[in-house]
Amino acid sequence: MSPTAPTYRPDVYATGAILDPYPHYRRMRELGPVVWLPRQRAHAVVHHAPCKEVLLADDRFRSERGVALNPVANRLSRGTTLNSDDADHERRRRLLASRLTPKALRSMREEVDRRADAVVEAAVSRGEVDGVGARVGSTSCPGRGRPSTAWARRTRGRSAPHRGPCA
Incomplete structure (x- = not known):
């Protein structure tokens, strides 16, 4: 238990909490700017000003x-x-x-829109959405060419890490 922060015991990673996190956010904020999450053994900074302070204090929070x-x-x-x-x-x-930058992203807009439309059309025809599968199935990044062979070997057959060929 954290000696300096109130404890928030509900599991914020339970399915219900993930599907509707806002009551949890509200209750945590009511407890104070920082709460202790015992299941995760971590503090959560739930107020804006202290969160900004933590993010800017990179000498203390690595x-x-x-x-x-x-x-x-x-x-x-x-x-x-x-x-x-x-x-x-x-x-x-x-x-x-x-x-x-907005200028750099504007140059990719048509390609991103085209790919997004294709993902949505495929999901509608299947009747389900698999965002990870859709991302892994992408063969290249707009403006970047094809992913490296090494990246493709590392991710074949499993979910891609969030630092793939576009990272």
Whole structure:
């Protein structure tokens, strides 16, 4: 138990909580700016100002070992902008920034719209949506060409890590 934060005992990863998280968010916020989640053995910062403070205090709250509550996700996201700090984070962020400007994204709009329409049409015809399968099935990234052979070998037959060929 955390000695400094109130404890929130409901499982925020239970199916019901995932399908309707807002009552949980409200109850956590009512308890205070930070709550202890005993099932995850982690603190959750649930008010805006303290959350912003934590995000800006990268000297005390480090990201390089992961930010997820799942060790597999943390391992798979090593080397990404999200899981990096200091000069490494700045370097990665600078590399991505030019690709995420409105101007850069505008050049991909038609291709992204075309692909999104195809995913929706396929889901409607199947009667189900599998966002992970749709992402894994993508063969290239707009403006980036085809994924590397190494990436394709690493992800064949299983869900792709969130840092695939477009990361």
